[in-house]
Amino acid sequence: MFSKACEYALKIMIYLCSVQEDGKRAGLKDIAEAIASPEAFTAKILQQLVRNRLLHSVRGPSGGFVLRKEPIPLIDVVVAIDGEGLVKNCVLGLEECSKDRPCPAHEKFSAVRDHLTGVLTSTMLTDLKGGIIQGNSFLKL
Numbered sequence: 001m002f003s004k005a006c007e008y009a010l011k012i013m014i015y016l017c018s019v020q021e022d023g024k025r026a027g028l029k030d031i032a033e034a035i036a037s038p039e040a041f042t043a044k045i046l047q048q049l050v051r052n053r054l055l056h057s058v059r060g061p062s063g064g065f066v067l068r069k070e071p072i073p074l075i076d077v078v079v080a081i082d083g084e085g086l087v088k089n090c091v092l093g094l095e096e097c098s099k100d101r102p103c104p105a106h107e108k109f110s111a112v113r114d115h116l117t118g119v120l121t122s123t124m125l126t127d128l129k130g131g132i133i134q135g136n137s138f139l140k141l
Contacts, residue, residue: 006081009045011035011139013054013077016067017125018132025064036140045081052080071124078120087117 002010015034019026026034032042046065049055054076055065078086090097091109099106131137
């Protein structure tokens with residue numbers, strides 16, 4: 001459903017939300033290890049999240065990454081990495097697809113897209129961190 005980069009970005013953000021609970025920052029190596037992601041790929045995703053103002057990067061020995069604000073809805077992370085295509089574009093890739101000029105799949109998929117948008121908009125990172133903190137949810141195998 002999401003790109004691999006977006007999947008990792010969601011994991012990064014959930015992980016950072018969970019460690020921030022204790023007032024901690026996390027560095028690149030810690031983040032990459034926590035989500036089982038290659039460091040170089042993780043670094044690129046972190047840069048993108050910083051550029052989109054979802055994260056703040058602090059340099060130095062006690063530096064690392066922290067969320068810029070809370071709560072952050074999942075839709076902000078998805079749009080920052082994958083753009084709005086998932087929630088706005090036609091499922092068949094047509095440039096123009098609307099109620100007035102629908103593609104053959106418009107009726108079936110608009111309800112799915114609207115539901116997904118609603119879930120991503122109403123689900124906050126803070127809603128998902130509890131399982132990580134308690135050890136009931138996992139970000140890697």
